[in-house]
Amino acid sequence: MLIWLNRFAIFTAWSTLFLLFAGGMVTSTSSGLAVPDWPLSYGMLFPPMVGGVFYEHGHRMVASFVGLLTVILCVWMWRKEERRWMKWLGTAALLTVISQGVLGGITVLFLLPTPVSTAHAGLAEIFFCLTVSIALFTSKEWFQEPLKIASQREYRRFAVGTCVILYVQILLGALMRHTESGLAIPDFPLNFGHLIPPHFTPQIWIHYAHRLGAVVASITIIMLAFKTFSQFKRVRQFMRPMIFLILLLLFQICLGGLTIWTQKAPTIATLHLTVGAMMLGTSVVLMLRSFRHLQIK
Amino acid sequence: MVQRLMALLFVGILMFSANPALADEDEEDEFGFVEEEQAAQEQAQAESEDEESGSGEMVTEVKDPAVIKGKVTFDGQGPKPKKIKMDADPTCMVMHSEPVFRKEVLISEDGSFANVFVYVKEGLGGMKFPKPDGAAKFDQIGCEYTPRVFGVRAGQPIEIINSDATLHNVHAIAKENDDFNIGMPVKGMKLKKTFNKPETMVKMVCDVHPWMNGYVGVMTHPYFFTTGKDGVFELPNLPPGEYTIAAWQEKLGEITQKIKVGPNETKEISFVFTRPKK
Numbered sequence: 081m082l083i084w085l086n087r088f089a090i091f092t093a094w095s096t097l098f099l100l101f102a103g104g105m106v107t108s109t110s111s112g113l114a115v116p117d118w119p120l121s122y123g124m125l126f127p128p129m130v131g132g133v134f135y136e137h138g139h140r141m142v143a144s145f146v147g148l149l150t151v152i153l154c155v156w157m158w159r160k161e162e163r164r165w166m167k168w169l170g171t172a173a174l175l176t177v178i179s180q181g182v183l184g185g186i187t188v189l190f191l192l193p194t195p196v197s198t199a200h201a202g203l204a205e206i207f208f209c210l211t212v213s214i215a216l217f218t219s220k221e222w223f224q225e226p227l228k229i230a231s232q233r234e235y236r237r238f239a240v241g242t243c244v245i246l247y248v249q250i251l252l253g254a255l256m257r258h259t260e261s262g263l264a265i266p267d268f269p270l271n272f273g274h275l276i277p278p279h280f281t282p283q284i285w286i287h288y289a290h291r292l293g294a295v296v297a298s299i300t301i302i303m304l305a306f307k308t309f310s311q312f313k314r315v316r317q318f319m320r321p322m323i324f325l326i327l328l329l330l331f332q333i334c335l336g337g338l339t340i341w342t343q344k345a346p347t348i349a350t351l352h353l354t355v356g357a358m359m360l361g362t363s364v365v366l367m368l369r370s371f372r373h374l375q376i377k
Numbered sequence: 378m379v380q381r382l383m384a385l386l387f388v389g390i391l392m393f394s395a396n397p398a399l400a401d402e403d404e405e406d407e408f409g410f411v412e413e414e415q416a417a418q419e420q421a422q423a424e425s426e427d428e429e430s431g432s433g434e435m436v437t438e439v440k441d442p443a444v445i446k447g448k449v450t451f452d453g454q455g456p457k458p459k460k461i462k463m464d465a466d467p468t469c470m471v472m473h474s475e476p477v478f479r480k481e482v483l484i485s486e487d488g489s490f491a492n493v494f495v496y497v498k499e500g501l502g503g504m505k506f507p508k509p510d511g512a513a514k515f516d517q518i519g520c521e522y523t524p525r526v527f528g529v530r531a532g533q534p535i536e537i538i539n540s541d542a543t544l545h546n547v548h549a550i551a552k553e554n555d556d557f558n559i560g561m562p563v564k565g566m567k568l569k570k571t572f573n574k575p576e577t578m579v580k581m582v583c584d585v586h587p588w589m590n591g592y593v594g595v596m597t598h599p600y601f602f603t604t605g606k607d608g609v610f611e612l613p614n615l616p617p618g619e620y621t622i623a624a625w626q627e628k629l630g631e632i633t634q635k636i637k638v639g640p641n642e643t644k645e646i647s648f649v650f651t652r653p654k655k
Contacts, residue, residue, distance in 0.1 A: 113558050114584035116546045122562040130466035130543060131585035191548075191556050 082160050085153075086218040092149045093211040093361070099146045100204055100357045102139045104350035107257050111135040112192050118185035143181060150177045153214065166217060173210040180207055194258045201254035205247065205360055212361040216368055221317065227373035231311060236374060238304050239367040245300050246360045249293040252286070253356060261286040262349065268340040294336060301329050301359075304366075317369050325362045328355055433503025439616050441640030446611040449493040449604050449624050449648045455484035461588045468543035469520035469586060479588060480525055481628050489608030490650060492526045493626050494578065494594050496601035497612065498633060500620030506598050512536040512569060515581070515591065517545050517561070522581065522591035526627065528601035529593060534569045537561070545589070550580040554595065558584075577625060592627055617642070624648040 106112050114132025115121045121137045129137060150173055157170035180203050187196040216222065256262055264283035271277040271291070277284050305322055312318035335352040342348050458478035463469040483491035512534040516523045520541060529535055537547050537559075544562035549555075553576040559568060572579055572595040583589035594601055602610040612622070619637040629650050638644050 110587060111584055113548050114546060116548070116558040116560040122544055122560045124562075127562065128544060130468065132465075132587065133544070133585055134465070136584075191558055 082218060085156055085160060086215065086220075088149075088156065089153060089211065089215040089218045092146070092153050093208070093215045095142075095146050095149055096208045096211045097354065097357060097361070099139075099142045100208060101350055101354045102135075102142045103201075103204060104353040105346060106135045106139045107197075108344065108346035108349045109135050112197070113188065115140075115188065118188045140184075143184065147177050147181060150174050150211075157214075161218075163217075166214075169210070169214060169217070173207065173214060176203065176207045176210060180204060192258070194255070197258040198251065198254045201258070202247075202251050205250050205357055208357055208361060209364045212364055213368060216365055222372070227315065227317065228375045229312065229315065229373055230377055231370075231374040233376045235307055235311065236367075236370045236376070238300070238307060239363070239370040242297075242300050242304050242363045243360065243367050245293075245297050246356070246363055249290070249297045250356050250360060252290040252293050253353065256286050256290045257349075257353075259283060259286055262344050263340065265291070266340065268337045294333070298329060298333070301325055301363075308366075315373075317373060318366065321362050321366045321369070325359060325366070328359045328362060331355055332359060433505050435505045435507065436616065437507060439614050441617055442614040443617050443638035443641065444611065444613045444643040445615060445620070445622060445636060445638060445646060446609070446613075446643065447646040447648070449490040449495065449608045449610065449650070450488040451482075451484045451490045452488065452649050452651045454652075456482055458482075463520060463586075463588075466520065466543055466586060468541065472519040472541070477519070477521070480521075481590075482626075483606070485606055485608070489604075489606060490626070490648075491604055491606045491608065493604045493608070493610075493624050493648070493650075494526050494528060494592070494601065495604065495610040495612070495622065495624045495648070496528065496577070496594060496596060497598060497615070498621045498623040500618055501598050501600070501616075504598070504616065506530075508533055509599070514538065515593070516540055517547075517583070517589070520545075520583075520586050520589060522583075522589055524603065525590070526578075526592045526603045527594070528596055528603065529572065530599065531575050531595050531597055532571060532573055534571045535593065537568050537570060539564060539566045544585060545583045546585055548582045548584055549593075550582065551576055554579060577623075577631075578627075590627070594625070622646065624650075626650060629653065 109132060111132030111134075113136075115127065115136045117123065121127045121133070121140065127133055127137055154170040154174040158167050161167055161170070180200065183196060183200045183203060187193065187200050190196060256264075259282075261283035264281070264287040265271045265277060267273065271288060272279075277288055280288075305326055308318050308322040332352065332355045335348060335355055339345070339349045339352050458480075461477045461479055463473070463477065480492065485491070508530050513527060513529040514536050515527070516538040518540045520543070539545055539561040542564045544560065546558055546560050547568075547570075548558040549570070549572075551572065553574040554572040557570060559570075561568070572593065574595065575597045576595045578592040578594050581591035581593060600612045600615060602612060604610050615638060617638055617640045619635065621633050621635050623631050623633045625631045632648055632650065634646055634648065636644055636646055
């Protein structure tokens with residue numbers, strides 16, 4: 081096992097999470113077009129970090145740093161990793177981060193078209209999941225024998241389903257942010273004082289879909305938690321991420337409400353995005369472990 | 378290690394969040410020097426579009442011209458002006474010795490309403506009017522747009538100037554015309570842009586300094602006016618006829634009035650804005 085490679089992969093995953101926060105702050109502060117050119121910023125490598133430039137150029141700097149980390153990670157994996165599929169996983173991460181950079185450039189040059197901006201947000205989450213996976217695959221756990229716990233196929237399906245539901249929910253959130261629908265329903269937890277909004281516009285539909293998505297995601301996580309607690313009570317590889325996921329869910333619901341009550345305060349709204357990414361990353365860990373350690377009857 | 382990385386992430390989040398820029402701004406709130414040649418092309422395109430589309434007569438001289446004038450006021454207590462926090466850019470801050478207030482709603486003590494765009498909305502039919510020779514000026518001074526609200530003729534160039542020793546981006550958000558986003562990082566930088574299609578209003582924003590908003594009314598005719606602090610407007614040299622006059626305000630929207638003016642007649646009208654009902 082390559083302990084330093086694993087540590088570097090963990091560092092890359094956390095740096096990516098910070099990159100997601102920095103990117104989220106760009107949208108939350110409406111600074112996406114504060115730097116009108118790309119790949120340079122006002123024709124410079126380092127423009128004055130004033131106003132919205134701080135967020136947009138800051139995001140580009142953090143992204144460049146994460147890009148550099150990914151290049152190092154990929155080269156390291158090609159040189160030291162013995163598992164061929166891992167070398168290709170590193171390459172996939174590198175290609176993803178390059179595509180993500182280009183997508184970021186396109187969204188700036190074309191003045192933030194919603195499909196491109198939403199795709200930029202969606203690909204960011206995929207890249208984050210890749211870095212989390214690499215960190216997990218390079219850990220001691222993956223070099224030891226699997227636990228071979230007898231289980232039903234259902235748990236694995238639930239773990240996969242949770243990842244998919246959370247990802248769709250994140251995409252809905254991104255769509256909501258990039259269509260300026262974040263306050264289309266101005267109250268929380270109700271919708272214009274009702275369970276179902278009394279009237280609908282495209283923005284209200286998008287916002288309401290994100291709220292319904294939150295309900296579906298919460299129910300799925302609670303069901304997965306029940307299954308985890310009943311089947312793997314003494315297996316820390318499942319219990320730890322499950323407890324973490326529940327804590328994140330509670331925090332996330334509070335942040336969702338606070339986003340509305342504070343009229344989309346930039347830091348709150350961006351923390352909501354960041355915790356969403358952490359939930360997806362945690363569910364990916366659970367899913368990967370279900371494939372590693374469970375023996376389906 | 379994970380704990381250390383979490384602590385690092387937390388510090389990073391704090392640093393990003395602690396930047397004063399934009400943080401408390403209200404919800405209501407390629408890079409490139411545009412060459413003269415490009416501006417000329419845009420103008421030529423506008424002229425050709427104009428020639429193709431217009432079937433009406435070209436009015437070079439108005440016979441028995443009429444005048445519509447009046448005043449725009451706000452009835453009641455206007456909103457208290459909010460102070461702009463310019464902490465995000467120290468260069469903006471040092472340019473003002475006095476506090477700067479937001480200018481979305483500028484009402485004098487007597488109720489006179491400034492920055493209201495008054496224009497002829499209907500009544501000119503297919504009449505065409507010669508275009509002015511010069512460009513309209515749109516300056517960025519003290520991290521504010523001057524003028525904030527103004528009108529131009531479709532196809533008339535707008536000279537955008539950066540008089541500040543800080544960088545600005547000029548981002549036009551239009552429905553009928555093409556959006557653009559151009560960086561102006563150098564003091565004294567000028568560029569020309571042209572809106573070819575009539576539109577009320579094209580919004581201009583600076584994404585670096587989110588309090589900077591401006592509005593351009595793009596007209597097919599010369600009958601428009603932006604009120605000053607006295608709220609007064611005047612639309613002279615109008616062909617006699619019946620018109621719909623509109624007064625547009627960036628927060629309160631548009632109100633209209635119909636008025637008929639005879640040959641050599643001067644008529645006065647007033648527009649009164651009120652607080653919108655909740």
